[in-house]
Amino acid sequence: MRTCKIHFQPDDITIVTEAGQSLLAAAQQAGIIINSVCGGAGTCNKCLIEVDGISEPVQACRFYVERDLMVNVPESSRFFEQKILQEGIALGSCLNPQIAKYFVQLSEPCLDDLRSDTQRLIDAVKEAAGVRRSEDEIAVDTVSDTAGENLRGTIDYDLTIDFTLLPKLPGLLRDNSYTVTALCHGRHIIDLEPGNTTDKKYGLAADIGTTTVVVELVDLTNGKKIAVASQSNPQITFGDDVIGRIDYSRTHKDGLQQLRERITEGINRLIAEICEKSGIDRRYIYELTAVGNSTMQQLLLGIPVESIGQAPYVSTVTSAIDIPAVELGIDISPAGNVYVMPTVAAHVGGDTVAVALSTAMRHSESVNLALDIGTNGELVLGNRDRLLACSTAAGPAFEGARIKQGMRGATGAIERVYIGDDVEVVVIGEGKCVGICGSGLIDAIAELLNVGILDSSGRMLVDDELPASLPPKLRERVVKNKDGLAFILAHSEQSRQDGAIVLTQRDIREAQLAKAAISAGAVVLMRQMRIELADVEHLYLAGAFGNYIRPESARRIGLLPDLPLEKIQFVGNAAASGAREVLICREARQHAQSLAQRIEYVELAGRSEFQTLFSDCMFFPEK
């Protein structure tokens, strides 16, 4: 095996890699995550890296290492610096984690008390839990109504002890004067620690997005968030979106295994970072709750995902799953548990359940609509009586994919566009602009509609077609180049397009497809529910993207329905909120399971009305 040395700048990292590897893989090895929208197919041109001695930037996915190299990875090709939404909405006041600790001082066995070690322990923990209940109003023995396919569930008639503890139980009790702290997962004793360690009890809430992974460390004694860490989903080198990863798992030997290992390693890196940051010992972290779309969740669990990617699109499991952390290779306490959110359907995952959970739609009498726009757009509509959900293949346009100069919301991206006499743009990081992200795209289209450069069919007007009143500076920005008609948003030396950041006619069409899918989905749900738009009390906008757009622009282009702005509410990273909620509140798990079962999945592909509505929704609303 021949090896080559590669030095990455400006990171100042050197790695040794096998010759013949792609630069994309080598960068991954160095811990540098590179954009690769097309999944390494060489078509998206977003993984450009500068190689010492080569005048033009190369595509990292197509450049194979054959000698020692010095390379420079520009910000624009990285995921690393992008804005990651870590915050979710505030949670309710529930503090009753599935993980509980009880400090117990057992009486020693004697002739009058010959209970077995196990019975002695269980009796004491029951008593401790009972005392605690009456004092703190914490219902530790609420009968679980978790139903269906919940796996390795806790046993709800009485306390049980994990078999793996039995071999160490007699020694542990006798070596510690029968004074120990019992760690419970629900009604199951999963570990024992000498002495009193009840003040050390932590959990992790993980939001596993297709693009980004966020992990929060929570102190389970008070529910407070202690630290957060995030990074790009390291599976990204195997495909930028869900479909790309499903394809990878199908077409590569051990593909599923690779994807599983990649996300596990990624989560473990974040845990290491978070422990380092907070000074918390990982052996006191007893649970990780994970929320993602169905594909992300199944990949984490090592369950094949092919059926999610092929009609008629079904997942393998929809119920919540509890599994020992060691079985998944997650680096927390060896006795720790991983809880994975229940899902509704193949394309309505745990993240959507989390949105429904954290917006408390299940309690409301009035009808609300929740919208989570990512690579797909998931919608939930309903109230306490009925809840409907669908998933629309919105495509990754709003994440910068398939847009000529699109990029994610990272440094250098145009995120706001205002058009008056001329164009004003706001760039993330306030430096030079290198592309346009989703919120900038929506702004730009809304403004172009407002000034009449776009008509309601989405056609870009030229020359005589343009309104006579159009300011000359704007008129000059409409150009025709090798890609067809385009509008110049900004001039930039950083741009690879002749020094300009442009929005092309083709970009507009991509945005139209995406917004049409989402709005047609909303109409289908409302029809199914037999309600009018006016009946919708609140529109909740969830997810990373939803929280950066200007709602008036989104409404202008018809991405959001025509509701008064005061009805539109940002709910932040609802997936992360949901993960935290189930981490600190066991009742929230019951609610999540019940939601996952109650939400009716509406399959759009099966409806002829959807195609008609989709065509109608391609148009932009008249002003």
Place this chain on the structure above:
Amino acid sequence: MRTCKIHFQPDDITIVTEAGQSLLAAAQQAGIIINSVCGGAGTCNKCLIEVDGISEPVQACRFYVERDLMVNVPESSRFFEQKILQEGIALGSCLNPQIAKYFVQLSEPCLDDLRSDTQRLIDAVKEAAGVRRSEDEIAVDTVSDTAGENLRGTIDYDLTIDFTLLPKLPGLLRDNSYTVTALCHGRHIIDLEPGNTTDKKYGLAADIGTTTVVVELVDLTNGKKIAVASQSNPQITFGDDVIGRIDYSRTHKDGLQQLRERITEGINRLIAEICEKSGIDRRYIYELTAVGNSTMQQLLLGIPVESIGQAPYVSTVTSAIDIPAVELGIDISPAGNVYVMPTVAAHVGGDTVAVALSTAMRHSESVNLALDIGTNGELVLGNRDRLLACSTAAGPAFEGARIKQGMRGATGAIERVYIGDDVEVVVIGEGKCVGICGSGLIDAIAELLNVGILDSSGRMLVDDELPASLPPKLRERVVKNKDGLAFILAHSEQSRQDGAIVLTQRDIREAQLAKAAISAGAVVLMRQMRIELADVEHLYLAGAFGNYIRPESARRIGLLPDLPLEKIQFVGNAAASGAREVLICREARQHAQSLAQRIEYVELAGRSEFQTLFSDCMFFPEK
């Protein structure tokens, strides 16, 4: 490492072993189990082996291999040929194993039916189980009342699926046209097999005695026993009785681990034998139920046993345990389960629960007494209202230990003694006699009492003390040798005692200690229960030994209380019966758990009355 070759006769087995090993260990390596009552201490003289070139037999435990050897292992030094009680009492008609199979043909997913693979499977299995219930009156959804510390219990609200199945579920369904057989352990789906395999469903019932291990193969489709295999408990080389093994585990590094491995290997050998015999593929064996005393059960589970051997004598766990067979290394289906019987206390184990279970004492209005005599004697007294149990340190006298020429019930043992004008003996195997076993010992003492050679204090009379009417041939048999007073039972060239099989005064004392402990225990229980002997409706005799004694002799010496013979009932190997009962009937597990919790343990060591009673009971009853 220097090695030596050892050839064993008459087995014709050659092994290569490390120099310096004991012959006892080498024989074990060859699969030949040698008697070693003293646990290799060199004191019992029961492990004699003839070594080529050495005139006298050597003690296998004290003879260390330093060169290649030809050895001969006589029958009298083997456990191999001993009588092992495999049969238990007949069982009731319950056939509802914890292990169930359901053949299901699932509908394929389509746009109108987008259930997840898991939900689809669970729904189908529920339906199959439901149909079967109504047709066959099999209550698959009886709510379990299993309480307390039952581990990794099945979940009683609904069907669940084992997490380990999820990764293979999508492929298995699609590769087999959605036609599979689901294997359930209670309400938990633990495996899936392609096609219809419902006719292949087997289980094993294991009786793990301190001395002997019996494994039965049962066809779970009809409850019929197909094959049986048995052998000595291979832990025997580490100590002949419970206390010996506890000591070994305490005093040897990895002692517990060694004991655990030894019994696991032993069981696996029996499984191999039974599969070979019956032609059944072990992948269709889905469960093994194990019954033994608390020490045997904890050793199987790898749980330390020290606390069982030290005052105040408590065990680590008393509840039933379900654990995946792979975790214990038991060679059945990789999805298989091991169920271990619940116990009452450190010295009233799963074997005693099995006795109570299979004698159905819990149903009876009248009071019954069950007696299981082994190394210890366990007693259960009671009826449907109240059950009491105790354990008496009867010692291994009735198993041949501490008796000068004692041996187990193997070929060559005197098992019956009749005394008229002279002595008549019955020898197991009808060959030459080499020693005396427990039933022979009891017979001999009873007959010596009857003819007046023993007085009621247990003293052997000599010369003038002997009754004048004593036949001369008997009178000649009372001798005085280097061991003190003795009675010659038989003359034998096989004997190592000057050509005679004798019963010594010391042997009588040992038997008195053993029988006194048991009968004092019975009195304590009756007093506790506030009943008289006359109130006892039945006396159940359980266990290997109990089934070979003559009840009239046992009653004559006071080992059994003075009840009419028609009240005495042999119940055979109740431990094996109990293991089979819980194997084929899930309700029996609930009964066992409930019995284990209901039976009140009476600790004799804590009672001053016991010492008095024990002294009283040393006397033999007057004729």
